Amino acid sequence: MRFGFAAFVLALWYFIALTLGGLFLAPPHVIVSRLGQSIASGEFMQYLGPTAFILAVGAGLGVAVGVPFGLLIGRIRPLYWVTEAPINIFYTTPLVALIPFLLVIVGFNYQSKIVIVFLFTVLPVVINTASGVRTVDHDLVELSRSFCAKEWTVWRDVIVPGSLPAIMTGLRIGLIHALVGAVLADFYAGASGFGYLIILYSNRFDITGALGPVFVLAAAGAAVAALLKTAQRRLSPWQGEQ
Amino acid sequence: MANVDIKDLSKHFGSLGVFDDINLHVDDNEFVSILGPSGCGKTTLLRIVAGIEDTTAGSVIVAGEESRKPRPDTALVFQNFRLLPWRTVEDNVAYGLRLRGRSKAEARSLAQPYVMMVGLAGREKKYPYQLSGGMQQRVGLARALAVQPDILLMDEPFGALDAQTRELMQDELLRIWSADRKTVMFVTHSIDEAIVLSDRVVVMQSDPGRIVEHIPVPFDRPRDAAAMRADPRFTTLRAEMWALLRQEPLSSDMTHRATGE
Ligand SMILES: Nc1ncnc2c1ncn2[C@@H]1O[C@H](COP(=O)(O)OP(=O)(O)OP(=O)(O)O)[C@@H](O)[C@H]1O
Ligand SMILES: [Mg+2]
Numbered sequence: 001m002r003f004g005f006a007a008f009v010l011a012l013w014y015f016i017a018l019t020l021g022g023l024f025l026a027p028p029h030v031i032v033s034r035l036g037q038s039i040a041s042g043e044f045m046q047y048l049g050p051t052a053f054i055l056a057v058g059a060g061l062g063v064a065v066g067v068p069f070g071l072l073i074g075r076i077r078p079l080y081w082v083t084e085a086p087i088n089i090f091y092t093t094p095l096v097a098l099i100p101f102l103l104v105i106v107g108f109n110y111q112s113k114i115v116i117v118f119l120f121t122v123l124p125v126v127i128n129t130a131s132g133v134r135t136v137d138h139d140l141v142e143l144s145r146s147f148c149a150k151e152w153t154v155w156r157d158v159i160v161p162g163s164l165p166a167i168m169t170g171l172r173i174g175l176i177h178a179l180v181g182a183v184l185a186d187f188y189a190g191a192s193g194f195g196y197l198i199i200l201y202s203n204r205f206d207i208t209g210a211l212g213p214v215f216v217l218a219a220a221g222a223a224v225a226a227l228l229k230t231a232q233r234r235l236s237p238w239q240g241e242q
Numbered sequence: 243m244a245n246v247d248i249k250d251l252s253k254h255f256g257s258l259g260v261f262d263d264i265n266l267h268v269d270d271n272e273f274v275s276i277l278g279p280s281g282c283g284k285t286t287l288l289r290i291v292a293g294i295e296d297t298t299a300g301s302v303i304v305a306g307e308e309s310r311k312p313r314p315d316t317a318l319v320f321q322n323f324r325l326l327p328w329r330t331v332e333d334n335v336a337y338g339l340r341l342r343g344r345s346k347a348e349a350r351s352l353a354q355p356y357v358m359m360v361g362l363a364g365r366e367k368k369y370p371y372q373l374s375g376g377m378q379q380r381v382g383l384a385r386a387l388a389v390q391p392d393i394l395l396m397d398e399p400f401g402a403l404d405a406q407t408r409e410l411m412q413d414e415l416l417r418i419w420s421a422d423r424k425t426v427m428f429v430t431h432s433i434d435e436a437i438v439l440s441d442r443v444v445v446m447q448s449d450p451g452r453i454v455e456h457i458p459v460p461f462d463r464p465r466d467a468a469a470m471r472a473d474p475r476f477t478t479l480r481a482e483m484w485a486l487l488r489q490e491p492l493s494s495d496m497t498h499r500a501t502g503e
Contacts, residue, residue: 139320139322140324140326143320143326145294146294146320147312147338148312148313149341153341157326158326238327238328238329238371239327
């Protein structure tokens with residue numbers, strides 16, 4: 001099914017590229033060969049490096065802060081009550097709109113890019129983790145309690161495992177948002193990074209060149225999603241095959 | 243002294259009164275069954291004794307102390323099993339032991355006889371979703387037995403079992419209890435089960451929930467369930483309890499719920 005659909009998209013692409021001409025949409029093999037040249041010349045790595053760095057730090061921080069924070073507000077009712085509205089408002093605001101402000105406040109440097117990636121990652125992680133904790137079966141918490149479990153034991157045995165599937169979903173969405181955030185940060189803060197490479201090509205109306213990095217981004221997103229799905233299956237064998 | 247002393251106990255959920263002024267004393271090493279229609283407050287009563295539900299009025303003294311929170315010398319078998327979906331059968335059975343401070347290996351080896359006892363040998367590594375309802379119930383039972391509590395609180399522990407397994411488990415429970423006496427409060431819907439197992443049967447009625455009779459079961463121990471069932475005294479007891487339960491109109495549960503708000 002999946003492969004059939006992929007083949008269909010590819011065929012459609014070739015059809016459009018060949019009928020409209022290469023200016024609008026180059027055929028995939030041309031894009032790939034351009035990408036190959038870009039990698040061979042070292043240009044690709046030169047632009048990828050800084051973005052990979054801000055991505056690793058920003059998304060790492062986002063997860064490191066988002067999961068514990070989500071667990072806390074999910075478990076502690078007053079905390080949830082206080083933070084629910086601000087988080088939702090923040091999540092609904094297009095973060096893109098905040099990027100210029102951040103750049104002005106933090107500066108046109110890599111620190112501000114890290115902040116941008118962090119913000120893109122942390123919100124879905126917090127929201128999914130908190131909702132996972134809130135949907136943990138309260139009967140199981142009570143079961144633990146009936147055997148005199150202490151609060152931290154309840155966390156370890158019931159709350160964390162019970163919200164694990166939701167945490168993994170949060171990570172999946174958060175990391176994909178992180179990719180988008182990193183490229184957007186490059187777009188705005190410019191002068192380096194993977195997103196800037198796309199801008200460079202686009203400004204030259206070199207669509208074939210620009211689509212190479214876009215391909216790589218899409219592949220990275222798919223890889224992150226697939227990896228986390230596998231991890232989820234490994235980490236929660238109790239859910240059976242899904 | 244692992245006795246339970248319930249004095250003038252009342253429990254209300256908001257405007258819904260479950261029961262008022264319940265009095266019940268369960269002696270050290272006594273096996274008491276609680277028999278009553280659905281909704282009369284049996285589960286609520288056990289939960290209060292287990293220290294996971296608060297009281298509206300009155301007191302519950304467990305082993306000489308007011309019961310306000312769960313105690314290490316009691317264990318509760320839940321009506322709805324409550325297995326951890328992320329733990330295997332053996333680890334669910336071992337869970338109570340783990341919470342009592344045993345190491346993983348130690349807890350597993352102590353749990354193993356109880357896995358066997360409830361007929362789940364060979365399924366130690368299965369997860370709850372791979373078990374039938376009756377098997378899950380037996381895991382919940384084994385978990386409570388494994389901690390060897392002085393006071394065992396059981397809420398319809400055989401409710402999900404087929405008739406045959408149910409009798410096997412009754413025999414098993416009789417055997418365990420004879421070998422190692424404990425104080426037991428056992429909630430059931432089954433008159434036969436109550437008679438076979440208990441020293442005394444407490445019959446409740448609902449609307450409002452109350453205890454209407456304490457009926458001692460005069461059979462000697464160790465007991466043979468099959469022989470008991472053939473005994474004329476069994477038939478008499480059975481009829482007596484039936485009559486008490488039947489005074490409850492069949493629809494009372496419905497009207498109770500409908501007007502309870
Ligand atoms: N947490 C709760 N909040 C509100 N009402 C409750 C709660 N728990 C129980 N009740 C009500 O208290 C009454 C007694 O419930 P309980 O579960 O103790 O009955 P039961 O005798 O165990 O019934 P069954 O035989 O069906 O298990 C019922 O009317 C029920 O609706
Ligand atoms: Mg009940």
